[in-house]
Amino acid sequence: xxxxKTPDFEQAARRAEALRxxxxxxxxxxxxxxAPVVSDAxxxxxxxxxxxxxxxxxxxxxxxxxxxRVGAQPLAAFxxxxxxxxxxxxxxxxxxxxxxxxxxxxxxxxxxxxxxxxGGQVEYVAELKFDGxxxxxxxxxxxxxxxxxxxxxxxxxDITSNIRTLRSVPLKLIxxxxxxxxxxxxxxxxxxxxxxxxxxxxxRGEKVFVNPRNAAAGSLRQLDPRITATRPxxxxxxxxxxxxxxxxxxxxxxxxxxxxxxxxxxxxxGMLEWFESLGLPVSAERKVVRGADGMLGFYAAxxxxxxxxxxxxxxxxxxxxxxxxxEVLGYVARAPRYAIAHKFPAQEETTLLLGIDVQVxxxxxxxxxxxxxxxxxxxxxxxxxxxxxxxxxxxxDVRIGDTVVVRRAGDVIPEIVGPVLELRPPDAALFVxxxxxxxxxxxxxxxxxxxxxxxxxGLFCAAQRKQSLTHAAGRKALDIEGxxxxxxxxxxxxxxxxxxxxxxxxxxxxVAAYDRMGRKSAENLVAALEAARxxxxxxxxxxxxxxxVGESTARDLALRFGSIEAVMAADxxxxxxxxxxxxxxxxSILRFFAEQHxxxxxxxxxxxxxxxxxxxxxxxxxxxxxxxxxxxxxxxPNWTRDEATRHILAAGGKVSxxxxxxxxxxxxxxxxxxxxxxxxxxxxxxLDEQGLKALLDMAD
DNA sequence: CGTCCTCGAGTTCC
DNA sequence: CTCGAGGACG
Numbered sequence: 117x118x119x120x121k122t123p124d125f126e127q128a129a130r131r132a133e134a135l136r137x138x139x140x141x142x143x144x145x146x147x148x149x150x151a152p153v154v155s156d157a158x159x160x161x162x163x164x165x166x167x168x169x170x171x172x173x174x175x176x177x178x179x180x181x182x183x184x185r186v187g188a189q190p191l192a193a194f195x196x197x198x199x200x201x202x203x204x205x206x207x208x209x210x211x212x213x214x215x216x217x218x219x220x221x222x223x224x225x226x227x228x229x230x231x232x233x234x235g236g237q238v239e240y241v242a243e244l245k246f247d248g249x250x251x252x253x254x255x256x257x258x259x260x261x262x263x264x265x266x267x268x269x270x271x272x273x274d275i276t277s278n279i280r281t282l283r284s285v286p287l288k289l290i291x292x293x294x295x296x297x298x299x300x301x302x303x304x305x306x307x308x309x310x311x312x313x314x315x316x317x318x319x320r321g322e323k324v325f326v327n328p329r330n331a332a333a334g335s336l337r338q339l340d341p342r343i344t345a346t347r348p349x350x351x352x353x354x355x356x357x358x359x360x361x362x363x364x365x366x367x368x369x370x371x372x373x374x375x376x377x378x379x380x381x382x383x384x385x386g387m388l389e390w391f392e393s394l395g396l397p398v399s400a401e402r403k404v405v406r407g408a409d410g411m412l413g414f415y416a417a418x419x420x421x422x423x424x425x426x427x428x429x430x431x432x433x434x435x436x437x438x439x440x441x442x443e444v445l446g447y448v449a450r451a452p453r454y455a456i457a458h459k460f461p462a463q464e465e466t467t468l469l470l471g472i473d474v475q476v477x478x479x480x481x482x483x484x485x486x487x488x489x490x491x492x493x494x495x496x497x498x499x500x501x502x503x504x505x506x507x508x509x510x511x512x513d514v515r516i517g518d519t520v521v522v523r524r525a526g527d528v529i530p531e532i533v534g535p536v537l538e539l540r541p542p543d544a545a546l547f548v549x550x551x552x553x554x555x556x557x558x559x560x561x562x563x564x565x566x567x568x569x570x571x572x573x574g575l576f577c578a579a580q581r582k583q584s585l586t587h588a589a590g591r592k593a594l595d596i597e598g599x600x601x602x603x604x605x606x607x608x609x610x611x612x613x614x615x616x617x618x619x620x621x622x623x624x625x626x627v628a629a630y631d632r633m634g635r636k637s638a639e640n641l642v643a644a645l646e647a648a649r650x651x652x653x654x655x656x657x658x659x660x661x662x663x664x665v666g667e668s669t670a671r672d673l674a675l676r677f678g679s680i681e682a683v684m685a686a687d688x689x690x691x692x693x694x695x696x697x698x699x700x701x702x703x704s705i706l707r708f709f710a711e712q713h714x715x716x717x718x719x720x721x722x723x724x725x726x727x728x729x730x731x732x733x734x735x736x737x738x739x740x741x742x743x744x745x746x747x748x749x750x751x752x753p754n755w756t757r758d759e760a761t762r763h764i765l766a767a768g769g770k771v772s773x774x775x776x777x778x779x780x781x782x783x784x785x786x787x788x789x790x791x792x793x794x795x796x797x798x799x800x801x802x803l804d805e806q807g808l809k810a811l812l813d814m815a816d
Numbered sequence: 817c818g819t820c821c822t823c824g825a826g827t828t829c830c
Numbered sequence: 831c832t833c834g835a836g837g838a839c840g
Contacts, residue, residue: 477826485827502827504833529828529831567834568825664836666824696823698837745822773831776821821838827831 128169132176135166139182140286140395147284147350148397180259180287185280186345193339194273197264201357203252203300204269204447206433206457212412215434218456219408222436222445225453229444237407239437241384242414243354244401245457247329247428248304249336252357253279255297258289265336278336279303281345286395292380293394298357301396305332306426309348326521326534327464328428350427353396356387383437401425404437415458422460431459466536467491469518472503472547476555476579478587479663480570484509484547486520486532493522498530505567506549515544555579575615575713582608584661588616592667593659594648598641606630615713616659617720620645653728656680660717662708664701671731672696673705678730680718684709740813741769745778749792750785752805760808767812775800783808 139162146152146159154162163182170177177184209215219238226232252272254262263279264272279285282303289297305313310328317324325331335347361380380390388398405414411434418432436442436454445454468489475483484503491498501522503509512534514520519539523531549569553560558573575581585604589596596619607613607630613622622645627638651659657680658670665673672695677683683705691702708714746764748757748771755763760783761771775782775794782795782802795802803811 475826479825481826483826496829498828500828504826524828664824668823696837700836772822774822778821817840819838819840821836823836824834826833 125173128173129176132166132169132173132181135162135169136178136181138162139166140288140290143182143283144286144290144395148392148395182287185283185287186342191277191339194275194337196267196271197262197274198271199252199264199267199269199298199357201298202269203250203266203272203357205451206455207451209456209458210461212408215411215415215456215458216408218434219411222454225445226441231438231441231444237410238441240405240411240434241388241437242403242405242411243433243435244399244418244425244429245431245433245459246302246304246352246399247430248302248332249329251275251279251301251303251336251351253285253299253301254358255289255293255299257295258293260285260287273337275336277341278338278344279351281341282349282351284349284351284397289394289396291393291395294359294361296358296360297394298359299353299391299396300355300357301351301353303332303336303349303351304328304427305335305347305349307428308426313347323537324534326536351397352399353391354388354398354433382439384435384439384442385437387439405434411458419460429460431457433457461493463493464521464523464533465491465493466519466521467498469514469516469520469532469535471516472509474550474554476553476571476577476583478580478583478661480553480573480577480580482549482553482560482569482571484549486514488520488522491522493524493530496524498522498524501530501532503532503547506547506562506569507567509547515540515546517541517544553577553579578608581614585613585616585619587661588659589619590659593655594651595655596641596648597644598637599644602632603627603630603641615717615720617717617724617726620649620721620724620726649724649726650729651726653678653680653730656721656726656728657683660708660714663704665705669694669696669701674728674731680728684715684718739768740811741767741780743768744780745770745772746808747772747775747779747782747791747795748785749782752783752785755805760805763812764808781808781811 139159142152142154142159142162166181167183170181170183207218209218222238223232223236226238227234227236232238250266252264252266253260254264260280261276262274263276265275266272280287305328307328310325310331313331314324325334331347332349335344335349338344338347381387385402385404388402392398401418403414405411414434415432418429422429434456436445442452442454445452447453469486470489471487472484473487475485477483484505486501486503488499488501503512503514512532514532514535517540518535520535521533523533549560549562551560552558553571553573556571556573556577556579558571558577560569561572562569571577571580573580575584582601582604585599585608586601588594589599589604594616599619604613607619607622610630612626613619622642624635624638624642627633627641628635653674654667654671657665657673658667673683676694677686686705688699688702688706691697691705692699697705741764746769748760752760764771769780772779775791775798777798777800779795779798779800782791782800784792784795784802784804792802794800
């Protein structure tokens, strides 16, 4: 084989060029238009063919070849790059009033400049505000030459070789591109890709990322572009810095002369379309709107569809559409006057972890609780967050003094997501589980195979005594209204109340003597106690707080045994007959009633006039739900969850908390959550309140 | 013995 | 709501 095969070489060159253009087109279709026309396998085949040709003819390799995305060697450090046009930040708005004020300011200024007819409405482009990293890409003669992070707005880090690995970023523009184009946009990661990346990181024992934003930032700040190449990063263009247009090859024009006939467009919306025609990815979630109402409408629509987006956003952005109008409005300090960011209430914030205290639960469970520097997140101020247990703290690697990310996800309960390691002070302290209960001084033990540490003090521990009283007074137990935490504290500390039974000997006079208790509330409490003297047996059993006996098991025990004496007399074999009672639960019940002080409480309750009502045998008429399990989710228009539960139980059905194949129906109300999705996934029939009533033959 | 289902327990803020 | 773990079932 000789090398002098000119026709061969030319054929290879043509083929290589054709392949590059085809691969670039597929990239464009896949990453920009989101409409691929070839399979991954076919794409790989094209790529492999190109690699083959380039290996045979190294002269044919060009910097824009898709094989060269990961060409550069690892860097020792990032260089810095100065932005020719600064990357500015935007003013922030949080309320509708802020937006109305913004619209008024813009309208007044434009009307003053004669650019808006009296009473006319300003046109804006509304876009998403991505929760990623702002970057600037510089194209010269259509070729990607430089890429930089935002940095301080004047100077950023040179991340050119990392940006080149993003397949959604074209290495070469298509169509009628200008001499120089600086594109501003955002690099981000889809939530699903972020989850997958973290799983892989964990499996390899490498550090996991706190959120998609941090993952994107970490990926972009890799000194080795080969690592960046493996990370699923996306890019969206939304603005520009320097633009140099060539007018018949001679005259240089800058954006500051927008409105000039040689600009390819005279609106922001037109500019975004132009970007698309150059092969740059632009988010389709954008809209031209008019006035404050138009902006707020977009905000509401995006807010409603937010969970359905594949990536995180922290709000929306409005920009005056006319470029000439933007120019008139100009800048104030560092932010443009023609644009504003309308932020969603943050769902994640960072704050300082001041300390970790422990709480003692009803069963003695010791729960570490994070004390946080108060932080406003998702509409409320958060100061505490549970850390669950030792393992959890170690898994998340949070230390006292850390700056931590706090989240209030879909639900209400705040959660510590993880520490921001870059901000960890050198003296950050590890949490140490105390060896003795902070309340009663008893030893804290953690069984070999369990995650929870427990105070061994039992009811000797004031904390456990208080918690068990609160539990017994709860809505699902004896339902004693007016017995709040403050009063329980006082009753226990004064020694007046040692067990549930003592509650029923309280008089209004006595209660009124305690702090913050008026005559009236004391009487209300005594009345509530009176009403609680005839609880259904299941509720009384639940109120006792036997380990592993919850609401549902207590009800099953009541159904089988009919009286508390019968439960106390039952042996293991008898207990095992009950639904959901196995050796562990049976052992727990036997041990509970073997304790003399627990038998004493039952006895004292009876003397205080508390007599449980045996459960009615299921009434024969209307047992249409017998043996069926239903799951409730969301808020129903008329019934509360408890009411619906009662009706279902009365019809012989069961209510469970989780959806599975065995679930007969899911009853979904307003704001139904993940359970509805699960039901649809498993093909479980879904009812609304009307449907449930029809099922119960109670339709109104 | 393994897998799936369900129950229990703990939790924040207003 | 979510996690962990006990129980039921194949």
